[in-house]
Amino acid sequence: MHLKYESFVREPLVDGDKTYHDITEDIISPIEKKPGRMWYVGFFFSVALLMFGVFSVFWEVYFGIGVWGINRTVGWGWDITNFVWWVGIGHAGTLISAILLLFRQGWRTGVNRAAEAMTIFAVMCAGQFPIFHMGRVWDAMWVLPLPNSRGPLWPNFNSALLWDVFAISTYFTVSLLFWYSGLIPDFATIRDRAKTKFRKRAYGLASFGWTGTAKNWQRQEALALVLAGLSTPLVLSVHTIVSFDFATSVIPGWHTTIFPPYFVAGAIFSGFAMVNTLLVVTRKILGLEDYITVGHLEAMNKVIVLTGSIVGVAYLTELFMAWYSGVLYEQEAFKWRIMGPYWWSYWAMMTCNVVSPQLFWFKKLRRNIPFTFIMSIVVNIGMWFERFVIIVTSLYRDYIPGSWTYYSPTWPEVGFYLGTFGLFFTCYFLFAKYFPVIAVSEIKFILKTSGENYKKKMNVIDEKSIEEFVHEQAHH
């Protein structure tokens, strides 16, 4: 008897008449089968994109950063736009796994594994951009406080860019540890039912020799809870620090205190959109509709409409503050954003991020899978434009009209961006094939409170009087 009581009014989190063994079977058997043709097509297409990205980066490293379209006025172009975009996407995974764990949101169990994987891959992609933006990439380790023969000369710990190095690397490490500590028991499940020698050996190594004693589980839950507690401020700090890259400068359009919350909301917004993009496809291809239900997608769409509205308010607040501040440069910066040569990017951002998510106020649309999929892509296009607008349209018309310029990317910049898509999807395809896409042990844990077949039996409990229920619980 579970002590936690879930009302039968709540939608079940696991559909169908499932037993513990069915859960293992449903989630792990795709790993044991040969992948379908779609998987091969997708995987090789991703690898091809990745190769093109590697070539583009090679071109940039060999000839120097001059092959990019960035110039003296617009020093940050697609590279930093893409960096912020990918880091933002990376925020949903930890939000789902950490913050929703602390808030005891049962629905996170269906999506947390894939979302955390997405986080890790997205942060891997994000990290490439600032590193190769350095130009002399072989000196990249100078950002770390390593003993060196130049004094030793240390990095400047007062710089927001250095804080970023610490924030992103910590975020990556902690997300990876959190993710992997949850994967260990599931790898043990695969290992124990493995038929082939290779699988037994590989998953034996990956499971670290986990056997699942009562004490093991007790420690595992304690670890998950504390890591969630650590990750919650961490996930908020990471995009806050990314926003400091801009907010601590004196560029009109960047120098504003609204940036940290505005960036964090935008990050969660784009991250949930990416989770929806991936899961709508994953649940279909792997046949996991019973575990990632329409209810799960709806919950994420609700987060999207909330964070989308926060982002919308932030955009309007920025405009208001530019006018209210009375600072000419600030006002001009926003005037050029809206009406200058880059007007199209500002309006693309406004349409995709502020107007279109409002459609999710309709329950019918929130629960419509094709619409969710299209919206998830629209949101990410909008969020890319947001970063482009913030970066490029704040820079291209600076204080001296003589240095005003127009920036457009060259092929190595575009190739680099496409290459990170290749990296991201290559990793995701491998993950979907070799890893349990859903946290098996966590789903088993919630089955008896939130499984459809168990929910049906709960109607009986709700009909009982409170005294009767308490009596039964106390004397069980």
Place this chain on the structure above:
Amino acid sequence: MAIKKFAVAAYDDEEVLFPAVKKVRNSGYKLHDVYTPFPVHGLDGALGLKETDLHVAGFIYGLCGTSTALGFMSWIFLSDWPINFGGKPHFSLPAFIPVTFELTVLFAAVGMVLTFCYLNQIMPGVKKHVFHPRQSDDLFIIVIELNDHVAETEVLDFMKSTGAIETNVQTAESEWWYGRWDQKEAYELS
């Protein structure tokens, strides 16, 4: 390393498991361990296990991170190589907060995960005896250690009476060892 004899009982429901655990503890037989496919809340209490102190370790690691970050940055800017950044004070605490926070989290997380692995004795290459292949799937396993003073059949009958769906006797290594999961150990073959 010790090879011992164990009586193994499998249960298919945690609602049967709890009374069974209670009976085993009262019976006086030596309970080796209980294996479950997912965390069963209250089982640690039923087994009389103490609450883990892992979070205390995490707090201490976190403090180490905080002091490392603050100490290192202060040492650099105050004594090792003081640099004047726009006339700001050398010890500029507000600017140190982000790095200090990140290192606190990093130390706490890495330290806790390593401690977790150490306490649970898990690591790549570690091998332990799996009493039932379905202990990570859908069965709950209670293992009792046998010795010369108890009769095997008596223990097995007792376990059946507690609601076990399957019982058997196994000779197994009780600790962990280095090994490959695709290979059987000598004692497993005999």
